[in-house]
Amino acid sequence: MIQLKPYKSVSLTCRCGGGFSFSGILWQGLHVCENLVCEKCQSVRINSIPVNQSILEQYTFYPESGIINDTEGNSVAENWYSAKLISIAKPVIQVVELDIEVLKKYDDILILNTLDYIYGHSLLFLLNLQNIIKSGTRLGIVVIVQPMMKWLIPRDEVAEIWTVNLGFQSFKNFYPDLSSKINSELDRFNTVFLSKGHVIPTNENIDIYRFTGIKPYDFSNEPALPGITFIWREDPDRLWIRNIYLLKGFKKSGIGFLLIPFQFLRVILLFRLLKNIFGTKYAYSVAGLGVFGRFPSFIKDHRVKSFTGDSEKMLCKIYSESSLVIGVHGSGMLLPSAHAGMAISLMPSKRWANYAEDILFTEHDVRLAAFQRRIVPLNLCISDLRDIIADMVSGRTYFIKKFKHSEEL
Ligand SMILES: [Zn+2]
Structure with missing residues (x-):
């Protein structure tokens, strides 16, 4: 953790030879910064404090010149993260509650x-x-x-x-x-x-009940009708569309919404294929954020128009009754994976650098974790995906039987 009060500023020298003095903390959002002013030439230097994302990449911003440097003094181009630091030079003047x-x-x-x-x-x-x-x-x-x-x-x-x-x-x-x-x-x-507020909070499993008040899926006490649930999103970046260039092209042209019907049809097809295998043994559901289309009656629609505390809690209950959830990689998978028995994250092309960041693990056994939380390429064909889901759902007990034994020699 970093001490903010009393604040202990590091002594820094300006290019003009003057010393920087601390003039306050700036709260941008994901950037918390120390604001320094040169006592001699009055130039401003803004240092991001090493918390949150700044633990990984800490920047210094000079608002007068617009220059951003990393800790080595190298110039940093505008990116998703530095852009928020630059926003300090263009403040929005309005009252915030x-x-x-x-x-x-x-x-x-x-x-x-x-x-x-x-x-x-x-x-x-x-x-x-x-x-x-x-x-x-x-x-x-x-x-x-x-x-x-x-x-x-x-x-x-x-x-x-x-x-x-x-x-x-x-x-x-x-x-x-x-x-x-x-x-x-x-x-x-x-x-x-x-607090340091780490990007990945801990390597230990998150006790999600502590946060949501909802207990995760319990294989030793399964619901009468366990769920297989698709986690729905409609934002153009995270549609279940196999061709990344098609997705990006449509998004760039502002017509990404035209691809939503294809995701809709894919979800129906996937559930039809699973229903052919499992019949009425499972509840087939769609949950998450969005409104597009009307699903056939064998698919329960739990999607919400917007997230509120109440709607998110209702969704977590659906996840916790799901033997398996499947959805496109991203933040939308965090709470589903934390509550569901098993999870599949569909990883889009070009996103592999964010591997496993959207999955909250519940297992202590690494082999079981590898079985129950899977990250697969989004561009797998639908029959491959059906096979993976079917084997996970029906093969879990036998899989565990292989390695949970008496250890007898
Ligand atoms: Zn100066």
Whole structure:
């Protein structure tokens, strides 16, 4: 964790020879920065504090010139991450609502910042709470969240919840009003620390019940009608379309929505193939975000138009009753994989660098984990996928029988 109050600034020298002095913390969203001003020439230097993504790539931004450097002093081009730092030079001047909820009073706190422009990042930052709580820290835990993530906070374990009333897309920008409101709150405390908020919160399994209040699928106590559930998304980047160039071309032309019917037909075909094998032994469902099309009656439609605390909780219940969930790689797979018995993530071409980042594992046994959480190429043909699902669902017990034995010599 990083100490924010009292702040311990590192001594840095400006090009003009003057010394930089600390002039405050800037809260952009996924960037939390120290704002430094040269005492001699007044030039500004903004350093991202090494938390969240900045643990992996820490940048320095000079707003006057627009230059961004990495820790080696090399110039960094504009990318998905540096762009948010650049936004500080183009602040959005508007009032941002910050709701402060005090659950327990503390003089010394540890802040977990989960603000981000992508849902999946925010969720992973939030799951850092597991390690923070486990540490038994004497500090009061303060979580900064967006409204949609609030329901996931284990309220008994935290001191305060600061809710920023902005949607995810807003965090492509910098709001000075929000930044100064957060800084004003820090005045109430003697010492303030900022959690590292790791991008992948821990290598241990996440106890998802602690966050959602819903127990994951239990193979020793299966529901009468276990589910096989497709996780639906409609955003053009993550459609179940095998040809990546077709997908990208349509997205670039702004007509990605024209491919949604193809995903719709693929889902129906997949479930028809599975129904041919398993009949009524399973509940075939679609869950997630979206509205396109009307599925045949043998497919239950649990999709929602928008995510709210209530709708997400309802969906987690569906996942927890699913023997297997399948969906396109991405943040939409985090909660499904954490609750379902087994999961298949369909990895699009060009996304392999993000391997396993969307899967929350529940297994302690590595062999079982390899069986139950699979990452396969999205461009597999549908009959291959049917075979994989069918073998996972019907072969799990026999697979376990092979390696869970008495170890007798
Ligand atoms: Zn200077």
